[in-house]
Amino acid sequence: MQTSGTLSRVSKIMERSVIKMGKRNGFTVMARLIGLVKPLTGFMILAILMGLIGHLCAAFITVFGGYAVLNLLHFDTWLSLLGIFIFMIIFAVIRGILRYAEQACNHFIAFKLLALIRNKVFKTLRKLCPAKLEGKDKGDLISVITSDIELLEVFYAHTISPVAIAFLFTIVMCLFIGSFHWILGLLALLAYITVGVIIPLVTSKVSGDDGMKFRTRSGELSSFVLDSLRGLSEMIQFGQGKKRLDEMNKKTDELSEDESKLKRTAGRNMAVTNTAILISDLAMLFVSALLYNNGVLDFAGVLIPTIAIMSSFGPCVAIANLGSTLQNTLAAGNRVLDILEETPAVDEVTGKNAVAFNGASAENVTFSYGEETILKDVSVEVPEGSVVGVVGRSGSGKSTLLKLLMRFWNVQNGSVKISDTDISEINTANLRDMESYVTQETHLFHDSIKNNLRIAKLDATDEEITEACKKASVHDFIMSLPKQYETTVGELGDTLSGGERQRIGLARAFLHNAPFMLLDEPTSNLDSLNEAVILKSINEERQNKTVVLVSHRQSTMRITDKVYSVENGRMS
Secondary structure (H helix, E strand, O other): HHHHHHHHHHHHHHHHHOOOOHHOOHHHHHHHHHOOOOHHHHHHHHHHHHHHHHHHHHHHHHHHHHHHHHOOOOOOOOOHHHHHHHHHHHHHHHHHHHHHHHHHHHHHHHHHHHHHHHHHHHHHHHOOOOOOOOOOOHHHHHHHHHHHHHHHHHHHHOHHHHHHHHHHHHHHHHHHHHOOOOOHHHHHHHHHHHHHHHHHHHHHHOOOOOHEEEEEEEEHHHHHHHHHHHHHEEEEEOOHHHHHHHHHHHHHHHHHHHHHHHHHHHHHHHHHHEEEEHHHHHHHHHHHHHHHHHHOOOOHHHHHHHHHHOOOHHHHHHHHHHHHHHHHHEEEEEEEHHHHOOOOOOOOOOOOOOOOOOOOEEEEEEEEEOOOEEEEEEEEEOOOOOOEOOOOOOOOHHHHHHHHHOOOOOOOEEEEEEEOEEEEHOHHHHHHEEEEOOOOOOOOOOOOOOHHHHHOOOOOOOHHHHHHHHHOHHHHHHOOOOOHHHEEOHHOOOOOOOOHHHHHHHHHHHHHHHOEEEEEEEEEEOOOHHHHHHHHHHHHHHHHHHHEEEOOOOHHHHHHHHHEEEEOOEEE
């Protein structure tokens, strides 16, 4: 079929045009994702402040414990033992309240942003469709829209504010520890940088692109499962179920191995982090003790800084633990950004004066999919109120001509005009209102037949729907169903035959009631009787409709005023 040939060509183009994953490093991905937080900046600042105060409260509870020990050992302290315990209780309560509030705020931000990102992705897909989606793997797209976007919750809820909190917390703690001696403050800074920055960077570099491999394999598995479900009947028919299952198990095992590798990496990173923390604690004790022996510090100057650093690695550890999980998250973010930053094949046109339809034409049009020329110097005239036929063998460029009239692609040479206006100068919404396009394969949503028809006209009355279905010779069939127009169409329309789906697609076109109808093999799956009924309906509409009828059947051309023949991309 021509459609499959076109998809193959488009797929090659898409492979060249897709942004390569390796072109964005982790910092670039994070910067782009953080940029999406802008609408919720106030909530993010609030979450950071609550998290900072909460972590400081947690750290200073332990510090207060150190002062309590000093008080019990009869060292002079700035608070009484009772006062210390009161402060510990107050800080504990504040810590609990702020911890809950911080998490609630972060998750509010995350879920709001996920909704925003989904909205952006769907808007982008609408702009990319259909030209740049024909060659994309639908299963992989599903994986991006669902699991990849869901993974970004980890970034927004558990990455942005923890990083900011860790940065501010480090400054405060270094100043506090440094107040006893500048060497201790410098040592604390070195420890925090080692645990929170150096170790995550090194482990991330060592891990390489494991996260991206995992997300890619996950998308491939989703695509494979979707493809298997679509071809389930064929697999059963030809006895290939076991082979397909073995392939699925193989892909699942590969994905499990990638996941295990990520978990092993996470475990290794945790071990390295904990070792670094232990060394930092011992280093603080050793250096402070050395300063004590030299008479630079008193006993409080040894005890309090050591306790302070022991209790203050929480924010840095949170960052360190992100090293492995962030791989997966950034890989998901990379895949989402690939869609958001994909350039549409055609730009949406707005701001132009509305155009009324009074004929269409293609003048000396040349179009190529990549390096393969599909149409060469093609000219077609479609006068208003006429039925123009286009015949030719599969792969000759018939369907491509219709897509150019719809402006799914831009022509390389020549021009496509409607009402003597180049379609690149017509508002996209205006163009869609003027045209009804029926493809070879009609997609039906998992919904009622009536709602599937109303896609063409949301405010259509039951009478309008019925009239459109009669013109498409599908009304009698629908009325024979148990729930008639309320009958639910199965997943992918599998409960209907190809001919029934095709007639519902035609009914949509009649219901849309556009003045310019583009019909791509509208009767290819129909018997001669139904074909005759539909051709009669098209012929009756010619007074207020202009039709381009594409077919490889000569019998379909009997209602046309003029027939163009396409052979190897040339018109005769």
